[in-house]
Amino acid sequence: MAAKELSKDYASYxxxxxxxxxxxxxxxxxxxxxxxxxxxxxxxxxxxxxxSEVTKDNLTQILECREKFDKICDQIDNLESLVERVKIDLNKIEKQVQIAEEELDIPEKKIDILLKSINIFAKPRDPNETNWSDDGYYKPIKIFSAKEYFNTDNDNPGSSGCK
Structure with missing residues (x-):
């Protein structure tokens, strides 16, 4: 009976x-x-x-080119290392040229060489700082080799469908 009364109340409401x-x-x-x-x-x-289809296609192409992109990044890193090495080697060669000029008695520097040889005004030279080996021959410094920094394989990173 309570359900009938409740439904009547809701209906009237x-x-x-x-x-x-x-x-x-x-x-x-x-x-x-x-x-x-x-x-x-x-x-x-x-x-x-x-x-979304275009994005999927582009993403597929990007993933296909990832290996080539990684190789290019490695080459850029190697190139940066090479530039740093060239700077170091160039500084060493410039120092050797300076030592060679002093040792070969270049006329423009005669007074400087004389003063340095008697070591009055010049700082003492490090015995390792010389261009000559123990047997009297010129001793060049070891400089970089491009093979140390770059692969010689014939992979062209720009080929094989990567645009």
């Missing part, structure tokens, strides 16, 4: 409060939102699908 006036704007707004969502889906979904 809905009738007396005119619930349809309150629900109608909500239903209208919901229908408008559904319409807009359908329009958005019809307009933008093909574009989104196309863009």
């Amino acid at each position: 809905f009738i007396s409060n005119n619930i349809s006036k309150e629900i109608t704007p909500i239903i209208t707004t919901t229908e408008t939102i559904q319409t807009r969502m359908s329009e958005i889906e019809n307009v933008f979904m093909p574009t989104i699908k196309h863009d």
